[in-house]
Amino acid sequence: MNVLEQQLNHLIDECRPYTAQGKVADYIPELAHVKNDLLGVAICLPDGTYIHAGDVHHKFTIQSVSKALTLCYVLMEFGEDYVFSKVGMEPTGDAFNSIAKLEETVPSKPLNPMINAGALAVTSMILGETADLKIYQFRQFLGRLLNRPVEDITYDEKVARSEYETTDLNRALLYFMRHHGIVDGEVDEIIDVYTKQCAIEIDCFDLARIGRVFAGNGEDPNTGEELIPRRVVRIVKAIMTTCGMYDASGEFAVRVGLPGKSGVSGAILAVGNHELDLSNVGFGIFGPALDSKGNSIAGMKLLELLIERYTSR
Numbered sequence: 001m002n003v004l005e006q007q008l009n010h011l012i013d014e015c016r017p018y019t020a021q022g023k024v025a026d027y028i029p030e031l032a033h034v035k036n037d038l039l040g041v042a043i044c045l046p047d048g049t050y051i052h053a054g055d056v057h058h059k060f061t062i063q064s065v066s067k068a069l070t071l072c073y074v075l076m077e078f079g080e081d082y083v084f085s086k087v088g089m090e091p092t093g094d095a096f097n098s099i100a101k102l103e104e105t106v107p108s109k110p111l112n113p114m115i116n117a118g119a120l121a122v123t124s125m126i127l128g129e130t131a132d133l134k135i136y137q138f139r140q141f142l143g144r145l146l147n148r149p150v151e152d153i154t155y156d157e158k159v160a161r162s163e164y165e166t167t168d169l170n171r172a173l174l175y176f177m178r179h180h181g182i183v184d185g186e187v188d189e190i191i192d193v194y195t196k197q198c199a200i201e202i203d204c205f206d207l208a209r210i211g212r213v214f215a216g217n218g219e220d221p222n223t224g225e226e227l228i229p230r231r232v233v234r235i236v237k238a239i240m241t242t243c244g245m246y247d248a249s250g251e252f253a254v255r256v257g258l259p260g261k262s263g264v265s266g267a268i269l270a271v272g273n274h275e276l277d278l279s280n281v282g283f284g285i286f287g288p289a290l291d292s293k294g295n296s297i298a299g300m301k302l303l304e305l306l307i308e309r310y311t312s313r
């Protein structure tokens, strides 16, 4: 174990007590079974290797971190003019599943792709004859980012079903947007794709690798191959910075100052830059105990301390 890894282990010990102040998400019933005090971090270094500490070998569902990736996918497939004709790029200051701003905005275009309304609009753009073919496209894209075959990119069927059966609010958002011509198609089919997309199983290493790809402007850290065009990465990082942590995005910008994206499973993806001592790395964190805004409570603390201690800014 190198010095940095030792320090990371101390950080985990220091931050784990914060999990007691948070609570695992239970509005998706199947997520409620996860242990509250888990905490893990992986960092993907510029050369594509990892350092890690804590509970990094747990798998979890990607949840809202997927929103940053479906956004990449549709930007690559359909271009920014089309995508931003259906979804905006402004922060809301509201909870991730809020419906409030949809009615205030004419013509009910969701304000950004990181809140549920915007993410559902993005998911509705994915092409394919059936929900399974649509989700296959996304799994394939994720497989390319993670350098793994599509068969390895699987979703947790129980979590997907659990959300599919209970997600009245997301259905409501879709019906509202369909009425206003922002989305078309069958609401249940879009929900099927979205709940499977959110239930894709990943771990801290996967998140860290995605963070590293973003930090390297879309290049594969191992081969140098372009996985995502630089322009798309720039757009997605900008939207992660302003909207990635929902109504805690401002606080996250002050406390951490990096593009980040959270999910209610307790996942946090963060993208390093050249100002950090650990230049251009990717961070993957898992801490399922959430704060009141749906972000990993100990994960946020861990990132904050990491940045404080490893930046010469």
Ligand code: GLN
Pocket (backbone or CB within 6 Å): 063, 064, 065, 096, 097, 116, 163, 170, 195, 198, 262, 263, 264, 265, 294
């Ligand atoms: N699948 C979740 C939902 O739509 C994702 C939310 C999140 O991770 N913040 O409620």
